Amino acid sequence: MELGDAALDAEHAQLQGHALRLLHAAAGEDGLAALQALQAHAREHFAAEDADLRRMEGGNARCHLDEHANVLRSFEEVGAVLARDVLDAEAKQRLVQRLALQLLDWLPEHVREMDAAVARQRFQARTGGAPVRIARVPARREERRAVR
Template structure:
């Protein structure tokens, strides 16, 4: 696991989520061609779970940047979905995770 970009924010739950995201990104970046779609799918699942939790936290904040951050989460998921839909061999998925 290469957590070179991980910077704890001091919230154990969010820090754990961020570590999982970083790990999923590292797995995708280092995956073999035949495993990339699965790694992309797994990253999307980890990101969606994290964003759902973080979006709930952000919705309770009065900070004006909260909506922008939530919107960015939606854009990231949209981009991941677009890549997945355009994947030439998307029927080949060998994930041990549940969708």
């Protein structure tokens, strides 16, 4: 999930941490508190990315903004169900666990497919250039044989 942007990487790790705490929270008060902490972090993180996205033209910025809004809406919907207190403790726990699992499943792909553009944009704004990634390329079969 690392993009090489220290702030984004730290915020994503925190988001994942909040989702894990929600997954393991006990029913009732704990679940609601964990959800509220997750919600507060996500709101702040998405608002910062949204500000960059509104400055970006084209690409998948619109789609990215929509994904953030949909995730926040899911948090609000689950929070509203918990607050209405119409479910028993077990059903509440299943609900928050399902939400946590969906978020944990969604996050890595969102970071790879969408947040990478925000990281590039921030890098460009800081340096005026495009980031370069250096990675080891696996040797071709003939080259590996020649080395032996």
